[in-house]
Amino acid sequence: MRFIDEFRDSELAKVVVREIERLSQGRRFRIMEICGGHTHTIYRYGLHDVLPTNIELVHGPGCPVCVLPMGKIDDAISIAKHEGVILATFGDMMRVPGSEGSLIDAQAEGADIRMVYSPLDALKLAQQNPDRKVVFFAIGFETTAPSTAVTLLQAKKLGIKNFFVFCNHVLVVPAIKALLDAPETQLDGFIGPGHVTTVIGSRAWEFIPRDYGKGMVVSGFEPLDMLQAIYLLVKQLIEGKPRVDVQYTRAVRPEGNLKAKEVMERVFELRETFEWRGLGWIERSAFKLRPEFAEFDAELHFEIPNRQVSDPKVCQCGAVLRGAILPWECKVFGTACTPEHPIGACMVSSEGACAAVYQYGRFSRKVRELLHR
Amino acid sequence: MCLAVPARVVELVDETNQIAKVDIGGVRRNISVALLEDVKVGDWVLVHVGFAIQKIDEEEAEQTLALLRQLGEGEGEEFATMLESSDGEEKSAPS
Numbered sequence: 001m002r003f004i005d006e007f008r009d010s011e012l013a014k015v016v017v018r019e020i021e022r023l024s025q026g027r028r029f030r031i032m033e034i035c036g037g038h039t040h041t042i043y044r045y046g047l048h049d050v051l052p053t054n055i056e057l058v059h060g061p062g063c064p065v066c067v068l069p070m071g072k073i074d075d076a077i078s079i080a081k082h083e084g085v086i087l088a089t090f091g092d093m094m095r096v097p098g099s100e101g102s103l104i105d106a107q108a109e110g111a112d113i114r115m116v117y118s119p120l121d122a123l124k125l126a127q128q129n130p131d132r133k134v135v136f137f138a139i140g141f142e143t144t145a146p147s148t149a150v151t152l153l154q155a156k157k158l159g160i161k162n163f164f165v166f167c168n169h170v171l172v173v174p175a176i177k178a179l180l181d182a183p184e185t186q187l188d189g190f191i192g193p194g195h196v197t198t199v200i201g202s203r204a205w206e207f208i209p210r211d212y213g214k215g216m217v218v219s220g221f222e223p224l225d226m227l228q229a230i231y232l233l234v235k236q237l238i239e240g241k242p243r244v245d246v247q248y249t250r251a252v253r254p255e256g257n258l259k260a261k262e263v264m265e266r267v268f269e270l271r272e273t274f275e276w277r278g279l280g281w282i283e284r285s286a287f288k289l290r291p292e293f294a295e296f297d298a299e300l301h302f303e304i305p306n307r308q309v310s311d312p313k314v315c316q317c318g319a320v321l322r323g324a325i326l327p328w329e330c331k332v333f334g335t336a337c338t339p340e341h342p343i344g345a346c347m348v349s350s351e352g353a354c355a356a357v358y359q360y361g362r363f364s365r366k367v368r369e370l371l372h373r
Numbered sequence: 374m375c376l377a378v379p380a381r382v383v384e385l386v387d388e389t390n391q392i393a394k395v396d397i398g399g400v401r402r403n404i405s406v407a408l409l410e411d412v413k414v415g416d417w418v419l420v421h422v423g424f425a426i427q428k429i430d431e432e433e434a435e436q437t438l439a440l441l442r443q444l445g446e447g448e449g450e451e452f453a454t455m456l457e458s459s460d461g462e463e464k465s466a467p468s
Contacts, residue, residue: 001398012441012442143421146408250437
């Protein structure tokens with residue numbers, strides 16, 4: 001496929017790895033890739049195995065399914081159990097454990113829960129089922145929020161009365177600020193989330209070098225993209241000039257996608273605060289619907305338990321999401337917690353760091369060495 | 374979640390509702406182009422949850438690849454200089 005195959009050239013990758021090795025010699029770099037998609041690229045293509053050991057990759061909180069606290073799953077299930085409701089959500093959400101089971105468990109117990117590819121598919125469900133109430137359980141970062149916004153504008157235009165959104169869209173920038181403010185965070189720089197940045201624009205990250213003196217390179221998602229981003233990041237750190245560079249120039253512009261930002265602005269407003277798994281309560285870090293869209297707001301239409309539920313004691317997803325531990329350092333990784341029987345969301349989501357390591361990384365040289373140390 | 378795939382616009386299906394047909398590695402489907410300004414047939418876009426979220430700039434993609442290849446060339450030159458300046462011993466080392 002165009003724009004994919006050429007960024008998977010293994011010969012070129014070897015060259016870039018050698019350049020990173022040469023450039024970084026004698027120094028250690030602790031780099032966080034914010035996005036779960038990047039974590040998957042790292043393990044899927046074995047980048048962690050070919051990179052020199054002085055480049056330490058730490059996985060970040062960029063997995064919207066993972067950062068949603070358990071109580072939110074319970075809330076979604078309680079909505080799904082209301083009379084006449086169809087709950088629609090992305091496939092990623094289905095197997096995430098709530099305090100009393102996942103959406104798939106609720107489905108098995110009779111709740112009408114459907115997997116959709118797009119928020120527009122949820123709207124279509126509402127049009128096809130005028131006697132039912134269709135609730136879209138909306139999750140995702142700034143990449144996904146504009147799509148929900150367009151869908152709501154469409155629903156308003158068409159005057160659809162049986163469509164609702166349970167809005168759980170969260171924002172990456174405040175989460176990274178919270179992470180940088182935490183004393184345990186020791187990082188030299190970031191691999192910036194490519195697709196979030198296509199929407200918010202690379203200028204949104206300027207605070208990282210300005211206020212925290214760290215570097216960032218916004219990267220694409222193919223292995224060569226990521227290797228080049230690591231190369232550029234090491235280069236700016238060695239020069240002692242942390243800044244925001246963009247490797248993913250084929251899709252990222254400084255100002256982002258203005259139209260997408262404008263529709264988000266029209267439909268959403270910031271919540272005062274929102275709870276993130278692993279990061280706690282972060283002010284102004286999530287969206288809710290504006291009062292003009294109250295008729296579609298599932299939180300106003302349905303009674304929702306809104307209970308705070310803490311993770312099971314053995315689950316260390318929180319520490320994994322903060323980059324405080326690596327997935328295999330969790331006590332239950334790959335034993336009690338597996339993709340078939342997940343305890344925490346990081347093992348379920350296609351973007352979760354634990355799922356990435358479990359799927360591709362378990363048999364790698366470095367993981368084995370660490371496990372048997 | 375933030376997965377997005379490159380696709381080429383093959384047809385503008387419904388201009389009022391801003392729906393376009395795209396080709397994603399041989400698979401065709403309708404997506405919304407409501408988040409982009411003047412999308413044309415032949416444009417490359419990134420598709421995420423049924424929406425085109427950004428256009429892909431072909432020239433920029435070429436430049437990125439050119440920069441990557443340059444890295445390789447730079448190394449090649451350096452390697453050559455290293456070999457030239459060394460005695461026979463190191464010449465047999467690289468594999």
